[in-house]
Amino acid sequence: MTELLVKNACVIDPLNGILLETMDIPVRDGKIVSSVSSAADVIDARGCLTLPGGIDSHSHVCGTKVNFGRYMSPEDMRAGRTARRGKMHVTSGYYVPTTFGNSYRYSTMGYTTVLEGAMAPLEARHTHEEFTATPHQDMLANTLFDGNWAIMESVRERDFKKTAAIVAWTLAAVKGYSIKLTNPGGTEAWGWGDDLSSIHDPVPNFNVTPAEIIAAMIEANELLGLPHSVHLHCNNLGKPGNYRTTLETFDLVPDKNNARQTLYATHVQFHAYGGTTWRDINSKAEEITRSVNAKPQIVMDMGQIMFGRTMTMTADGPMEFNLYCLHHNKWSNHDVELETGSGIIPVLYSKKSLVNCVMWAIGLELALLTKDPYQCLLATDNPNGAPFVKYPEIIGLLMSRRYRDEEFATLHEGTGQRTAIASIDREMDWNEIAVMTRAGQAKALGMAAQGKGHLGEGAEADIAIYPIRCHAVDPATEYRKVVEGFQKTMFTIKRGRVVARDGEVIVEGANSTFWVNPSVPEDLSVRNDPEFVRKFREYYTVRMDNYPVQDVYLPRGKCIRTEGAL
Amino acid sequence: MIIKDVVCPFCGCLCDDLDVEVEGQKVIKVQNGCALAEAKFTGSGRLPAPIRRTPTGWDDVSYDDAIRETAEILVAADRPLLYGWSSTHGDAQSMGVHIAELIGGVIDNTSTVCHGPSILAIQEVGHPGCTLGQVKNRADVIVYWGCNPTEAHPRHMSRYTTFATGFFVPEAQKDRTVIVVDTRRTESAEIADEFIRIERGGDYEVLSALRAIVRGKGNVVPKMVAGVSREQLFRVAEICKKAKFGAIFFGLGLTMSAGKYKNVRNAIELTDELNRHTKFTISPLRGHGNVYGSNEVFTWITGYPYAVDFSRGIAFYNPGETTAVDILRRGECDAALIVASDPGAHFPHAAAAHLAKIPTVLIDPHMTATTPLCRIQIPCTIAGIDAEGTAYRMDGVPIRYRKVITSSYPDDADILKKIHDRIREVQGS
Ligand code: SF4
Ligand SMILES: [Zn+2]
Numbered sequence: 001m002t003e004l005l006v007k008n009a010c011v012i013d014p015l016n017g018i019l020l021e022t023m024d025i026p027v028r029d030g031k032i033v034s035s036v037s038s039a040a041d042v043i044d045a046r047g048c049l050t051l052p053g054g055i056d057s058h059s060h061v062c063g064t065k066v067n068f069g070r071y072m073s074p075e076d077m078r079a080g081r082t083a084r085r086g087k088m089h090v091t092s093g094y095y096v097p098t099t100f101g102n103s104y105r106y107s108t109m110g111y112t113t114v115l116e117g118a119m120a121p122l123e124a125r126h127t128h129e130e131f132t133a134t135p136h137q138d139m140l141a142n143t144l145f146d147g148n149w150a151i152m153e154s155v156r157e158r159d160f161k162k163t164a165a166i167v168a169w170t171l172a173a174v175k176g177y178s179i180k181l182t183n184p185g186g187t188e189a190w191g192w193g194d195d196l197s198s199i200h201d202p203v204p205n206f207n208v209t210p211a212e213i214i215a216a217m218i219e220a221n222e223l224l225g226l227p228h229s230v231h232l233h234c235n236n237l238g239k240p241g242n243y244r245t246t247l248e249t250f251d252l253v254p255d256k257n258n259a260r261q262t263l264y265a266t267h268v269q270f271h272a273y274g275g276t277t278w279r280d281i282n283s284k285a286e287e288i289t290r291s292v293n294a295k296p297q298i299v300m301d302m303g304q305i306m307f308g309r310t311m312t313m314t315a316d317g318p319m320e321f322n323l324y325c326l327h328h329n330k331w332s333n334h335d336v337e338l339e340t341g342s343g344i345i346p347v348l349y350s351k352k353s354l355v356n357c358v359m360w361a362i363g364l365e366l367a368l369l370t371k372d373p374y375q376c377l378l379a380t381d382n383p384n385g386a387p388f389v390k391y392p393e394i395i396g397l398l399m400s401r402r403y404r405d406e407e408f409a410t411l412h413e414g415t416g417q418r419t420a421i422a423s424i425d426r427e428m429d430w431n432e433i434a435v436m437t438r439a440g441q442a443k444a445l446g447m448a449a450q451g452k453g454h455l456g457e458g459a460e461a462d463i464a465i466y467p468i469r470c471h472a473v474d475p476a477t478e479y480r481k482v483v484e485g486f487q488k489t490m491f492t493i494k495r496g497r498v499v500a501r502d503g504e505v506i507v508e509g510a511n512s513t514f515w516v517n518p519s520v521p522e523d524l525s526v527r528n529d530p531e532f533v534r535k536f537r538e539y540y541t542v543r544m545d546n547y548p549v550q551d552v553y554l555p556r557g558k559c560i561r562t563e564g565a566l
Numbered sequence: 567m568i569i570k571d572v573v574c575p576f577c578g579c580l581c582d583d584l585d586v587e588v589e590g591q592k593v594i595k596v597q598n599g600c601a602l603a604e605a606k607f608t609g610s611g612r613l614p615a616p617i618r619r620t621p622t623g624w625d626d627v628s629y630d631d632a633i634r635e636t637a638e639i640l641v642a643a644d645r646p647l648l649y650g651w652s653s654t655h656g657d658a659q660s661m662g663v664h665i666a667e668l669i670g671g672v673i674d675n676t677s678t679v680c681h682g683p684s685i686l687a688i689q690e691v692g693h694p695g696c697t698l699g700q701v702k703n704r705a706d707v708i709v710y711w712g713c714n715p716t717e718a719h720p721r722h723m724s725r726y727t728t729f730a731t732g733f734f735v736p737e738a739q740k741d742r743t744v745i746v747v748d749t750r751r752t753e754s755a756e757i758a759d760e761f762i763r764i765e766r767g768g769d770y771e772v773l774s775a776l777r778a779i780v781r782g783k784g785n786v787v788p789k790m791v792a793g794v795s796r797e798q799l800f801r802v803a804e805i806c807k808k809a810k811f812g813a814i815f816f817g818l819g820l821t822m823s824a825g826k827y828k829n830v831r832n833a834i835e836l837t838d839e840l841n842r843h844t845k846f847t848i849s850p851l852r853g854h855g856n857v858y859g860s861n862e863v864f865t866w867i868t869g870y871p872y873a874v875d876f877s878r879g880i881a882f883y884n885p886g887e888t889t890a891v892d893i894l895r896r897g898e899c900d901a902a903l904i905v906a907s908d909p910g911a912h913f914p915h916a917a918a919a920h921l922a923k924i925p926t927v928l929i930d931p932h933m934t935a936t937t938p939l940c941r942i943q944i945p946c947t948i949a950g951i952d953a954e955g956t957a958y959r960m961d962g963v964p965i966r967y968r969k970v971i972t973s974s975y976p977d978d979a980d981i982l983k984k985i986h987d988r989i990r991e992v993q994g995s
Contacts (some may be wrong), residue, residue: 048729062866064962070865072688074883077869083879092869092881122697125964129656129956130866151731185829191704192810193845205734321841330692334962335847337699337970344692407934540728541734542965543571546582550966 003028003040004496004564006463009050010470012430014439015454018468019431022047027461030495039233041496043480043491045465047506051434052453053112053462053494055441058231058266058301059382061102061341062130062139063565065313065342066333069096069383073311073346073412078129079115088505089446095310099133103509105389107136107500110464113452115140115445117231117266117381118182118315120336121148122173122542125378128553135509136499138418138452138462140445142231142334144165144315145217147188149539151530152206154253157217161524164566165222168518169526171226175515175557178228178445179221182315183235184213187341195318199249200233213427215252218263225564227446229257229299237319240275242285247291255297267303267381269363278355282418285365293371299444300370301379304363304394305356307385314384317341338539349386354418355413359420360414367398368426374443375532391437392455398436399426427476450514450560461496464489512556519563574603575653575950578852578960579719579726581922591971593951598751600720606951607970611932613945625714630929632944633981636903637988639925641993643901645877646671649678649890650907652854653948654670655967657953659856659863662905663874665986668993670877672899674890675860676853676907677872680818680884684850685861685871691834696847698725698962699724700811703732704845705855707809709967712769712819712849716753716984722851727813734810743805746828747772748819767824772799780805780839807843811890814848852960854907855950859958885911886944894920902926903985905978906949910935946978953977 006025011018015389026036034217056156060066070077072491073096080094080101091101106114114134117132119127119141131139145151145167154162167179183201186196192204199210214232234249236242253263265271272288275281312323320343324331332344349356361552363385370376378395396403408415408422416422428436442453451460468485473481492500499507526532534542551557572584590806593607616632617624618658618850622644627635631883633842640646648666652675659675666673700709715722723729728744732803747769748757755761762774766790775791778784780803797963808811820829822905833848840846852858861871868874870883873890886892888908894917901924910918911934922939930936931948947953951965952975958964 067862067866068693068962070869071861071871072686072692074689077881081880084667089664090868090876090881093799097871100992101869122699122963125956125966126862126942126958126962129964133660133866180803189847191700193841230691323920324838325842330690331694332692333694333696333847335696335700337697337703538731539699539703541697541702542963543582545571546573 001029002496003036004043005036006043006045006050007041008047009227009465010047011050011455012434013052013455014431014435015442015448016456025455025463026423027475027496030461031451032455032457032459035364047297047469049466049468049470049491051110051464053436053454053464053492054110054265055113055438055447055453056111056379056382056388057115057377057441057445058117059388060117060313060381060384061114061382062099062134063119063127065334065344066096067130067315069311069344072096072330072332072344076311086504086506087508094448095387099130103134103136104505107487107492107505109391109486110466110492110495111137111533112462112492113138113447115142115177118180119140119146119176120144120175120340121170121176122339123172123338124176124549125453125553126429126520128175128549131513133557135511136494136505138512138514138515140177142178142180143171143174144180144182146162146181146184146315146339149338150535152203152208152213154216155212156208160216160219160223161566163216164223165520165524165526167220167521168224171515172517173562175513175549175554177514177516178226178231179217180231181214181217182233183237183260183319184210184338186210186235187315190341191316191335196235199245211252214249216254223564223566225562226516227449227560227562228444229261231263231266233266233314233316234271237270237316240273240277243272243274243287246271246288250291250295250298252263253295253297260446261299261441262297263544265298265300266302267384268366269303269305269359269385272362272366281355281358281476283358283362283420285362285367285369287421289366289369289522292375299375299377300366301377302363303379303381304385305349305359305381306393307351307356308359308386309346309348310383310386311344311346312384313344315340315342319343320345337541342459351411354412358417358418361415361421364397365419365421365424366403368424373428373442376436377440377444378436392406392483396479397487398480399433399475401427402476403479430470441519463493465491510556512558513554514558514560515554516537516560518563519561520566524566569968569970570868571634572970573950573957573965574599574606575957575967576602576606577719577855578858579722580722580855580957580959581725581963582965588971591973593970596972607744612874612931613931616942616944619941620718621994629944629976632942634988635942636854636927637985637992639901639927640665640903641896641989641992645893645899646901646903647890647893647899648673648903648905649909650676650905651860652676652857652907652908654978655856655949655953655957656859657858657955658905658982660867661979661986663864663867665982665989666874668986669878671891672875672877672888673864674858675864675872676857677861678889678891679912680853680857681821681850682872682889683821686885686953687830687834691831693834694837694841694847695849695961697963700847702726702730704736705813706741707745707805707812707816709741709747709812710754711747711814711816712823713815713817714752714754715851718853719851728803737959740986745802745805760805762798762802765793769820769823769829770825770832771838773829775799776803777832777836777839780807781834782842788920801886806840806846809844809846812840812844814846815851816848817851846879849961852881856957858960858962859956862958891917900924904936905929906934908934910939929981931975944953944981945975946981947973
């Protein structure tokens with residue numbers, strides 16, 4: 001038995017309605033309890049801001065595409081290097097750091113759980129290997145279904161149960177957590193070098209539309225009772241005028257779940273563009289947030305961009321090719337048979353670029369115009385909009401109008417005409433930031449039930465203590481203190497163990513990977529469907545028996561068994 | 567007993583459909599595999615126990631002693647080199663990187679003598695690729711450039727390309743046009759619809775000419791380019807542009823001939839150019855079973871696919887300087903650990919000769935051309951035969967090697983772990 005008592009913590013725990021209360025947090029064997037014995041180790045939080053461990057609900061840190069981003073970028077590896085020190089391995093990289101680099105930086109920022117935004121099922125084993133080498137965060141994998149042949153065929157046949165059964169088999173086989181759709185249908189079209197331009201375009205050869213795929217996957221998701229909702233990267237990412245596609249997509253979404261949203265729309269900044277070309281691009285954040293404010297069934301994340309160098313990497317192959325044609329920078333592409341695609345391009349977001357300035361403003365507008373912070377979570381689509389180490393600056397921008405104004409003054413002079421950012425007064429408070437960085441994520445991912453994102457009794461003792469005295473700081477004016485405070489915790493506690501202290505990771509990590517195994521009646525299981533088995537054998541280049549990710553890849557795997565309505 | 571769906575660990579195709587028949591602890595028959603697979607599974611010549619060189623020959627030595635001595639050699643070295651890694655699984659590779667980190671050594675893998683130039687080109691211009699199933703199911707045009715898959719990757723054509731039936735190419739070879747580009751008429755060239763014979767060292771020029779034609783600047787192309795006629799170049803460019811899905815595969819004929827990484831860069835840029843007209847992909851034909859895995863593992867731990875130098879504490883990468891052959895040739899290296907590869911057979915003479923001058927330890931199941939260069943050899947399991955573990959196919963698809971027989975040999979990852987722990991002990995004291 002190990003016991004820990006965090007004393008004098010100034011706690012914000014939105015899911016339990018606790019707001020800046022100074023209290024003690026007793027921990028036993030990795031969980032929060034009501035009291036501990038006098039033998040417990042004691043940490044004195046000295047009245048500093050104490051939050052549940054941070055959760056990133058959409059980040060690209062592990063797997064084939066991320067590693068290829070590293071592989072092709074020695075220039076970035078040189079941009080961030082640390083030597084082996086204490087318990088810390090060597091790290092390299094700034095915007096696509098090595099796995100240990102990601103893990104240490106997240107940990108010292110107080111992040112204890114991360115959802116990898118895109119895992120191709122065929123390459124899942126790779127993602128899980130890197131999860132193991134990202135030892136300080138519990139990991140979850142969004143599993144890509146956007147161009148899945150079997151799924152599209154079942155959608156065409158309007159056989160939702162079959163769609164659900166395919167999802168169930170795949171998630172269990174690849175140890176995935178949730179359904180991810182990236183440019184649904186578009187990634188299959190990209191197999192021929194094409195893309196789709198509307199959610200009502202038929203996918204070549206499959207005769208289904210993105211709208212149908214999205215609707216069917218929502219049905220399947222709820223039939224299976226998955227903890228998270230469908231996680232969608234909308235069609236037409238990054239194209240001027242795409243806000244119409246986004247609104248049209250949101251209008252498709254029924255409200256089907258009382259506990260959480262029915263659709264998680266990711267990096268919506270990239271999907272909120274007005275105009276017709278790069279020349280007249282403008283913000284449609286108002287239209288998007290009006291829709292979201294009226295639809296509790298939708299949660300989005302910001303997809304904020306921050307100025308500087310980074311790398312775009314997504315399963316959206318055609319979008320990356322468009323970017324390549326625009327920037328002429330190096331371009332990688334990796335299509336995955338029967339499943340999905342992916343592309344990688346380095347980018348530089350510059351204040352001299354009006355387009356980039358508009359993008360910056362849109363992300364912030366989305367957050368500031370969304371009434372309920374549970375509906376707009378803080379993320380950059382790491383590293384697409386910016387590396388996650390920029391989160392503290394984003395927090396500063398959301399909490400301080402003055403900080404925004406000062407930044408705005410340095411932007412391209414056309415920014416004001418294309419966006420409304422300069423006229424927004426809202427300044428977010430501590431509680432709203434706590435929602436946007438942990439409580440909201442826990443709720444949206446369905447992880448609160450796993451003891452994540454809150455500090456109630458029974459919760460996992462993932463705790464971040466920041467050197468911020470909330471009562472003594474005015475974020476509106478002292479935003480620099482806020483930014484600095486969120487960059488490095490005094491203590492990051494993971495499952496009751498202090499893992500990082502004052503910016504140093506001090507122990508070896510022992511993370512878990514959460515995955516979902518939905519129950520499906522035998523007669524519906526695709527394993528027993530001769531047609532599914534035949535197509536697998538004929539068209540995949542690996543055998544069905546070699547496809548599932550073996551248990552050895554998840555040394556501390558946590559399986560969530562769901563009982564749906566199938 | 568017949569074990570189904572076994573993964574062949576020999577070449578980068580990692581065919582996973584072998585039926586392997588075992589009797590006791592011996593493989594007696596391999597079905598579905600090529601001749602190379604059969605030789606791999608039924609091969610002999612395994613070293614029975616660790617050996618240490620004496621002035622006159624070899625002595626047997628215990629695993630514990632061999633491991634202890636290896637650790638001491640590595641700790642005592644100023645510029646240790648850890649080389650190889652392509653014929654083992656990911657756990658061993660990862661342990662190797664951690665040892666290198668611990669002792670401030672240089673770690674390199676066999677890419678250094680095969681597709682290193684491809685990696686350099688990719689680091690300049692990126693890599694439009696795909697998994698092999700995309701090619702199998704879609705490609706109506708296949709290009710093999712500077713490689714002879716019939717010999718080196720015998721099932722590449724039947725499983726993934728020319729002779730494979732795919733969803734959109736049900737008639738296999740009838741639906742596909744095959745173009746082979748080489749300096750000599752190989753066996754692979756025999757089945758080509760179009761064979762382009764290039765003069766030695768002419769790859770760069772021919773690629774440039776094709777790029778010009780695809781760009782619509784064909785008027786600059788002379789009558790003959792490195793032995794290839796203008797007509798043929800135009801014909802081939804047209805076939806590529808008209809393809810629904812084209813796939814280029816290239817081998818050492820491109821990476822190791824005059825021009826080296828510039829050739830590969832040019833081929834990638836031709837592929838980029840073709841993507842403005844249709845869908846095209848390009849992929850290196852990786853040789854050893856898990857050489858791509860060594861690139862992947864090195865990359866997620868250190869940030870670089872090969873040639874990583876930890877002597878400054880941080881990970882430092884500069885191929886040409888931190889590559890194994892260069893470190894040996896300069897005589898810089900004062901101890902070496904070779905794992906799962908055979909530099910004695912593949913390195914230039916000067917580099918191999920230096921290995922014999924310094925304390926070199928080999929961890930490998932077989933007596934090889936590297937054995938005579940060593941001070942100690944420690945035999946281990948063979949990944950994919952008596953050990954399981956992860957391997958990455960040439961297209962990045964990760965596959966788990968199966969274990970078809972049980973042997974008394976220790977896994978190389980376990981040997982390395984012991985060396986690692988021993989080094990920590992020595993360093994700590
Ligand atoms: S082609 Fe390569 S992987 Fe396939 S059976 Fe032959 S040697 Fe093994
Ligand atoms: Zn993403």
